Amino acid sequence: MAKKVAVIGAGVSGLSSIKCCLDEDLEPTCFERSNDFGGLWKFNEASTDGMTRVYKSLVTNVCKEMSCYSNFPYPEEYPNFMSHEKFWNYLQEFVEHFD
DSSP: OEEEEEEESSSHHHHHHHHHHHHHHHHEEEEEEESOOOOOSSSSOOOOOOOOOOTTTTSSSHHHHSSBBBBOOOTTSSSSSHHHHHHHHHHHHHHHHHO
């Protein structure tokens, strides 16, 4: 029987924690206050929960080689410094790839 693990939040760290738990045959349960993953990277025009999030014109200040998951590099065509939308796409691809 797999050990149960609680993961708080489905942001960047929460997603990688869930993936690590699954890799180790643990049974993660994620507790996320919003209705989607991505944490602070999920753009929302009007924050309804009082949380600060990315802003519309945000561009990362860390290059893609330093900000990707080690087991899931960015696609080659992604720019070195990307908009929040591009980063959000990357998170979606990560979630879909690892189910």
